Amino acid sequence: MPQSISAARIRENNRRKIIIKNPSICHHCKCKDLQIAETFCPQCGFPQGGSEKEQLRFLVHYRMKKTDIREGKKLVSYARYILFLAALLNFFSFWGADEVIFMVGCITTLIYFGMAIWSLFKPYAAFLTALIFYVALNLFIGIYNPWFILAGIWLKLLIVGTLFYALHSIKDIEQLRKEIAK
Amino acid sequence: MDEQLSITPSCSNCQQQLATAARFCPKCGHQQTLTPLNTNREDLLNFLVVFGALTLFVLFFPANIFGMELIWDLSAFGLVVGLSFHFRKSLNQALRFKNFRFTRLLLYLSLQAVITFLILNILPDLRDIGSSSASIVSRFSEFSYPFAFAFLSIAIAPPITEELAFRGLLFGQLQKLITPASAVVVTGFLFGLLHFRILGFVWLIPSGIFLSWIRWREGHIWYSVACHFLHNATVVYLAYFVR
Numbered sequence: 001m002p003q004s005i006s007a008a009r010i011r012e013n014n015r016r017k018i019i020i021k022n023p024s025i026c027h028h029c030k031c032k033d034l035q036i037a038e039t040f041c042p043q044c045g046f047p048q049g050g051s052e053k054e055q056l057r058f059l060v061h062y063r064m065k066k067t068d069i070r071e072g073k074k075l076v077s078y079a080r081y082i083l084f085l086a087a088l089l090n091f092f093s094f095w096g097a098d099e100v101i102f103m104v105g106c107i108t109t110l111i112y113f114g115m116a117i118w119s120l121f122k123p124y125a126a127f128l129t130a131l132i133f134y135v136a137l138n139l140f141i142g143i144y145n146p147w148f149i150l151a152g153i154w155l156k157l158l159i160v161g162t163l164f165y166a167l168h169s170i171k172d173i174e175q176l177r178k179e180i181a182k
Numbered sequence: 183m184d185e186q187l188s189i190t191p192s193c194s195n196c197q198q199q200l201a202t203a204a205r206f207c208p209k210c211g212h213q214q215t216l217t218p219l220n221t222n223r224e225d226l227l228n229f230l231v232v233f234g235a236l237t238l239f240v241l242f243f244p245a246n247i248f249g250m251e252l253i254w255d256l257s258a259f260g261l262v263v264g265l266s267f268h269f270r271k272s273l274n275q276a277l278r279f280k281n282f283r284f285t286r287l288l289l290y291l292s293l294q295a296v297i298t299f300l301i302l303n304i305l306p307d308l309r310d311i312g313s314s315s316a317s318i319v320s321r322f323s324e325f326s327y328p329f330a331f332a333f334l335s336i337a338i339a340p341p342i343t344e345e346l347a348f349r350g351l352l353f354g355q356l357q358k359l360i361t362p363a364s365a366v367v368v369t370g371f372l373f374g375l376l377h378f379r380i381l382g383f384v385w386l387i388p389s390g391i392f393l394s395w396i397r398w399r400e401g402h403i404w405y406s407v408a409c410h411f412l413h414n415a416t417v418v419y420l421a422y423f424v425r
Contacts (some may be wrong), residue, residue, distance in 0.1 A: 034208075035208070037208075038208035038209075039208060039209060039210075039211070040206050040207065040208050040209070040210070040211035041206065041208070042200070042201060042203075042204035042205065042206050042207070042208045043204075043205055043206070044205075044206065045205070045206035045211050045213060047211060100381070103381065104380040104381060107380055107381070107383055107384075108380065111383075122360065122361070122364050124359065124360055124364075125360040125361075125364035125365075125367070125368055128226075128359070128360070128368065129368050129371055129372075132233060132372065132375070133371070133375060136237055136375055136376075139237070139241055140241060140378055143241060143242075167226065168223075171222045171223070171226075175222075178213075179213065
C-alpha cells in the first residue's frame with residue numbers, strides 16, 4: 001500500500017513540474033519565436049525565463065481566474081432563469097384581468113422573454129435593459145398603488161439584485177478574459 | 183519624399199520597447215492596454231444617474247394638470263440641459279453638425295413620413311391611448327392661442343428635449359458600455375419606456391430605434407430632431423385642422 005501511495009504522489013509531483021523542452025516556445029500558450037532574453041511571453045505573460053516558483057504562481061493564478069470566469073458564467077445563467085421566471089410571474093399576475101390590462105400584461109411578458117433570449121447573445125445590454133424596465137415598471141405601478149411595491153418584495157429584491165450582480169459579473173468576466181489574454 | 187516616423191510602442195511600466203502585437207512586456211511581464219474595471223463601473227453609474235433623473239422627473243412631475251404643460255416643458259428642458267452640461271465631454275460629438283447634406287435629410291424625413299403614416303392610419307387605437315387628438319385639443323383649449331401653444335409644447339419642445347436626452351445623453355453613455363448596435367436598440371426601448379404607455383410600445387419602440395439608428399449613422403442628433411419634429415408637428419396639425 002505505501003508503495004502505491006508514494007507512486008501516486010510521485011506521479012502528482014511530476015505532473016506539477018514544469019518542464020520547458022523548447023525555450024523558444026511558450027510553455028503556456030505555445031507562442032513561437034520567443035527570444036532567449038525575454039523573461040515573459042509577450043502573448044500570455046508566462047514567466048518562461050523566470051523561476052519555477054514564479055511559473056507555478058502564474059499557472060495557479062491562471063486557473064483561479066478560469067474558475068472565477070466559470071462562476072461568473074453560472075451567475076449570468078441564473079440571471080437568465082430569473083428573467084424567465086419574472087416573465088412567467090408577470091403573465092400569471094395579469095391572467096383573468098380585463099382585455100386592455102391583459103394585453104398590457106402580455107406585452108410586458110413578451111418583453112421579459114425577449115430580454116432573456118437576447119441575453120444569450122448580448123448579456124450586458126439585455127440585463128441592463130431588463131433591470132431598468134423592471135424597476136421603472138414597478139415604480140410606475142407603485143405610484144397608483146403603493147402597496148404593489150411591497151407585494152412580493154423579497155422576490156422583487158431577488159430579481160433586481162440578481163440582475164444587478166449579473167451586470168457586474170459580465171464586466172468582471174470580460175476583464176478576467178483580457179487578463180488571461182483569451 | 184517624407185520620411186515616415188515609425189512609433190515603436192513601449193511598456194507603460196518599464197519603458198522597454200515592445201513588438202506591435204505584444205500584450206505583455208517581455209522584460210517585466212506588465213500587461214499592456216488593459217482598461218481598468220473602475221472606468222466601466224463609473225460609466226454604468228453615470229448612465230444610471232442620467233436615466234434615473236429622467237425617470238424620476240417623468241414619474242413625479244405632474245404633466246396633466248392644466249397650465250403645467252409649458253412649465254413641464256421648460257423644467258424638462260432645464261433638467262436635460264443641466265445633465266448635458268455635467269456630461270458635456272461625452273455630448274460634444276452628438277451636438278456637432280458637420281457635413282450637412284440636404285438629400286440625406288430628405289431621405290430620413292421621407293422614412294419618418296412613412297412611419298408617421300403607418301402609426302396614424304394602421305395603429306390608431308393603440309396610438310390614441312393616452313394622447314388622442316381630442317385630448318390634445320382639450321388640453322390647450324383654455325389658452326389664448328391654443329394651436330400656437332400646442333405646437334410649441336408638442337412639436338417644438340419635445341423633439342429638442344427628448345433627442346438631447348435620449349440620442350444625446352443616454353446614447354452617448356450607453357456607447358461606453360455596450361456595442362453601438364445594442365445601444366441603438368436599448369435607447370429605442372428606453373425612449374418607449376419613458377413615455378409610460380405600455381400599449382404604445384408597439385409604435386414608440388420602433389420609432390425610438392429608427393431615431394437612434396439615425397444618430398448612430400450620422401454621429402449627431404440634428405437629423406433625428408428634424409424627424410421627431412416632423413412626426414409631432416403632423417400629429418398637432420391633424421388634431422387641429424383635420425380630425
